[in-house]
Amino acid sequence: MKHSTPSICLYFQVHQPYRLRDLRYSDIGQPDMQYFDEEKNRNIFQKVAEKCYLPTNALMQELVERYPHFSIAYSLSGVFLEQCEEYGPEVLESFQKLARTGKVEFLAETYYHSLSSLKSIEEFAQQVTAHVRRIHELFGQQPRIFRNTELIYSNELAHIARLMGFHGILAEGADHLLKNLNPNDPFVPPAFTLPLSVRNKIRKERPYPKAARSIDVLLKNYRLSDDVAFRFSDKKWIGYPLHADTFTDWLMQSGGRSVNLFMDYETFGEHQWADTGIFNFLRALPELWQERGIRAVTPSHAIREARGWKKQTYDAHAHVSWADTERDLSAWQENLIQKSALDELFKLEGAVRTANDPELMRRWRMLQTSDHFYYMCTKYWSDGDVHKYFSPYDSPYEAFRRFSHALCDLRQRIPQSQSQS
Amino acid sequence: MSIHSLMFGWEYPPLHLGGLGVACHGLVQGLLKNGVRVTLVLPHPHSAEEEHDVLAPTSAQMKSVQIPSIMGPYDTHRQYLHKITTISKEMQQVYGSDLPEAVAHFTAMSAEITKDVHADIVHCHDWMTYGAGIEAAKQHQKPLVAHIHATELDRTHFHPNQWIYEMERSGLAAAHRIIAVSNYTKGILTEHYGIPAEKIRVVHNGSSEEHLQPDHAITASVRHQRHPMVLFLGRMTIQKGPVQFLEMATKVHAVRPDVQFVMAGEGDMMNEVIDRACKMGLGNCMVFTGKVSSKEAKKLYQQAECFVMPSLSEPFGLVALEAIAHDTPVIVSRQSGVSEVMAHGFTVDFWDTDKMADCVLTILREKSLAMQLKIEAPRSLRNLRWEQQAGHVRSIYLDLITA
Numbered sequence: 001m002k003h004s005t006p007s008i009c010l011y012f013q014v015h016q017p018y019r020l021r022d023l024r025y026s027d028i029g030q031p032d033m034q035y036f037d038e039e040k041n042r043n044i045f046q047k048v049a050e051k052c053y054l055p056t057n058a059l060m061q062e063l064v065e066r067y068p069h070f071s072i073a074y075s076l077s078g079v080f081l082e083q084c085e086e087y088g089p090e091v092l093e094s095f096q097k098l099a100r101t102g103k104v105e106f107l108a109e110t111y112y113h114s115l116s117s118l119k120s121i122e123e124f125a126q127q128v129t130a131h132v133r134r135i136h137e138l139f140g141q142q143p144r145i146f147r148n149t150e151l152i153y154s155n156e157l158a159h160i161a162r163l164m165g166f167h168g169i170l171a172e173g174a175d176h177l178l179k180n181l182n183p184n185d186p187f188v189p190p191a192f193t194l195p196l197s198v199r200n201k202i203r204k205e206r207p208y209p210k211a212a213r214s215i216d217v218l219l220k221n222y223r224l225s226d227d228v229a230f231r232f233s234d235k236k237w238i239g240y241p242l243h244a245d246t247f248t249d250w251l252m253q254s255g256g257r258s259v260n261l262f263m264d265y266e267t268f269g270e271h272q273w274a275d276t277g278i279f280n281f282l283r284a285l286p287e288l289w290q291e292r293g294i295r296a297v298t299p300s301h302a303i304r305e306a307r308g309w310k311k312q313t314y315d316a317h318a319h320v321s322w323a324d325t326e327r328d329l330s331a332w333q334e335n336l337i338q339k340s341a342l343d344e345l346f347k348l349e350g351a352v353r354t355a356n357d358p359e360l361m362r363r364w365r366m367l368q369t370s371d372h373f374y375y376m377c378t379k380y381w382s383d384g385d386v387h388k389y390f391s392p393y394d395s396p397y398e399a400f401r402r403f404s405h406a407l408c409d410l411r412q413r414i415p416q417s418q419s420q421s
Numbered sequence: 422m423s424i425h426s427l428m429f430g431w432e433y434p435p436l437h438l439g440g441l442g443v444a445c446h447g448l449v450q451g452l453l454k455n456g457v458r459v460t461l462v463l464p465h466p467h468s469a470e471e472e473h474d475v476l477a478p479t480s481a482q483m484k485s486v487q488i489p490s491i492m493g494p495y496d497t498h499r500q501y502l503h504k505i506t507t508i509s510k511e512m513q514q515v516y517g518s519d520l521p522e523a524v525a526h527f528t529a530m531s532a533e534i535t536k537d538v539h540a541d542i543v544h545c546h547d548w549m550t551y552g553a554g555i556e557a558a559k560q561h562q563k564p565l566v567a568h569i570h571a572t573e574l575d576r577t578h579f580h581p582n583q584w585i586y587e588m589e590r591s592g593l594a595a596a597h598r599i600i601a602v603s604n605y606t607k608g609i610l611t612e613h614y615g616i617p618a619e620k621i622r623v624v625h626n627g628s629s630e631e632h633l634q635p636d637h638a639i640t641a642s643v644r645h646q647r648h649p650m651v652l653f654l655g656r657m658t659i660q661k662g663p664v665q666f667l668e669m670a671t672k673v674h675a676v677r678p679d680v681q682f683v684m685a686g687e688g689d690m691m692n693e694v695i696d697r698a699c700k701m702g703l704g705n706c707m708v709f710t711g712k713v714s715s716k717e718a719k720k721l722y723q724q725a726e727c728f729v730m731p732s733l734s735e736p737f738g739l740v741a742l743e744a745i746a747h748d749t750p751v752i753v754s755r756q757s758g759v760s761e762v763m764a765h766g767f768t769v770d771f772w773d774t775d776k777m778a779d780c781v782l783t784i785l786r787e788k789s790l791a792m793q794l795k796i797e798a799p800r801s802l803r804n805l806r807w808e809q810q811a812g813h814v815r816s817i818y819l820d821l822i823t824a
Contacts, residue, residue, distance in 0.1 A: 378765070
């Protein structure tokens with residue numbers, strides 16, 4: 001096989017959190033207390049469905065059907081799938097229709113789009129297993145590629161995913177780890193053995209009966225991905241306005257084996273509105289690529305192709321993610337309120353498990369969604385940053401106030417004998 | 422370019438009752454640091470001791486001209502009688518019952534007293550000085566800047582004394598440029614005074630408080646020896662929302678009877694507020710201190726677990742910055758200017774005392790939240806130094822002078 005031109009690997013993240021209601025002290029301990037703002041969540045979902053999910057899915061359907069060498073991948077969070085069922089079954093149907101083309105791959109992630117990988121292997125493995133099952137039920141696929149919440153990644157996590165049975169994992173191609181290597185090349189994590197206790201926990205909860213022999217890492221080419229996701233409509237950007245042919249030139253010039261373009265699906269129509277020309281841009285790509293002999297492949301396909309190739313080591317001792325310029329955990333775990341919120345939540349794990357009450361377990365898990373912690377970020381709070389743009393609340397402190405009430409309520413729901421254990 | 426500003430003030434430390442005096446002082450000091458020469462005209466009477474304080478040693482460039490004895494006993498001019506009786510009790514309390522005469526006097530003498538001052542610009546603070554500013558600007562043929570620290574609508578919860586309101590309007594109309602202390606105030610000026618937005622510049626007040634870097638161990642011990650304390654500090658007048666504070670306190674008390682509330686300050690609503698507090702069953706947990714010195718205020722800030730400023734309409738709200746400088750978490754009314762510059766704290770509509778109480782309860786319950794507010798909030802004061810804010814004022818001067 002000749003590989004003079006790199007292929008393109010497109011993966012889109014599809015997620016909507018459940019946003020918290022304006023909870024009050026007096027709500028704590030009320031028997032039917034609801035944590036989430038039903039109306040707001042419904043409105044946002046329907047707005048995004050209209051602007052992004054439905055039109056983009058329709059366009060993707062057209063493109064994958066028309067162009068034989070154009071495939072794509074999605075990761076749909078479990079909480080997104082639940083919102084589909086609650087607020088927009090037609091959105092779910094349009095994803096199922098895409099699945100039936102056989103050219104769309106669905107990836108595995110934590111069901112609750114959670115930060116559980118940072119706190120509890122057992123919980124993490126259970127959530128991944130739950131997600132894999134749900135994807136199989138809805139789309140008839142067994143996901144073999146894993147992507148963690150917000151592309152949070154480390155060497156350890158790669159091996160955990162391998163032991164769970166995944167052949168591939170996605171990660172941010174962070175400059176400080178790549179040094180001068182090309183993120184478009186295939187990578188593997190450094191080899192090492194996880195402690196027995198960790199391995200045992202994984203063995204108990206993993207989605208697949210057997211560990212994978214090896215795991216490949218596909219690295220996000222963040223420059224080219226962000227050209228579309230963040231800069232597409234930025235008039236001050238030197239690349240503005242971005243045309244499909246220019247962008248394709250850049251993709252080809254970036255070299256390597258596979259240019260991994262990973263981004264939020266909401267880029268299309270929601271972050272970049274239709275009037276920016278984002279849909280025309282997307283529509284133009286596959287035709288151009290076909291003319292120039294460029295294939296867009298799924299992550300599984302990219303990894304299959306790389307079999308037998310020499311792979312470089314991507315060495316992430318500390319966590320990397322795709323968030324903010326820091327590309328670390330600081331978007332969710334930097335300040336005191338973020339840390340205490342997550343710590344306090346996971347302190348309840350033992351008691352919640354012992355209580356063996358599905359309703360309690362669900363409440364606990366619903367609070368794990370990473371967005372709750374993202375909204376509490378104060379990194380650039382005074383400068384009016386991207387966190388402010390994405391937050392449904394007035395301030396990080398309002399996010400914490402609501403969360404802390406929910407957490408207090410949860411704590412009170414745990415039967416006394418257990419909460420003391 | 423060296424600029425000379427002829428400034429008309431009303432209050433000035435140590436003779437001040439509200440934020441106006443503090444803000445004027447900060448601004449003058451900031452302008453001096455920006456190389457602006459200031460001649461400050463004040464209506465303060467008498468005492469050489471006070472005069473000395475106004476002419477602070479660091480203010481070598483500042484020439485203070487005081488107009489003597491206008492706040493002295495008031496001889497009965499009939500035409501003023503009507504005006505006085507309709508002036509809000511708060512204004513009388515703050516500025517004396519002979520206010521209209523004092524203002525008229527100040528205005529009449531301003532031209533005379535400043536006739537030898539050769540300034541580049543005339544700058545006046547709030548309506549009491551607008552007349553004087555207009556006269557001086559006319560006499561010297563210089564541009565007029567009207568600074569607005571509080572409107573009559575703020576002070577009276579939108580039930581203005583018509584005479585004062587007209588004084589404000591005519592001063593604002595005559596000015597070449599208006600400086601508002603917040604976007605909130607700018608909004609009031611455009612909406613209720615019919616001032617075109619392009620005539621207004623917003624310069625937020627600076628923080629006079631250096632962050633004190635207090636000994637956390639001492640503060641903590643002061644705080645924890647007692648029942649947790651929630652603080653109100655301000656004049657006991659409708660503008661400051663003392664009734665909203667009581668409503669909030671009732672709601673907190675219902676959940677946390679161990680919490681103590683301190684209301685510091687005095688004002689025309691004092692008796693009413695005490696009466697209400699008793700009727701609301703807050704007798705045992707509510708302390709009224711009356712007017713406090715700055716030393717006492719400092720101690721209260723340090724003792725408080727959180728500071729609540731429930732003002733109905735607050736052009737700025739310097740007390741919130743003072744609380745922050747003492748590492749006290751703050752909850753402020755959304756109807757305030759300070760909420761625009763205070764990133765780390767809670768902002769609540771003044772009428773939503775339920776949410777206000779909820780924020781207090783959350784701060785009391787969540788140690789990590791209280792600690793984070795104590796650490797983060799004082800950092801925002803760094804971006805609010807008077808020297809920097811006065812720099813914006815200097816640019817406004819320059820624009821007008823070179824126009």
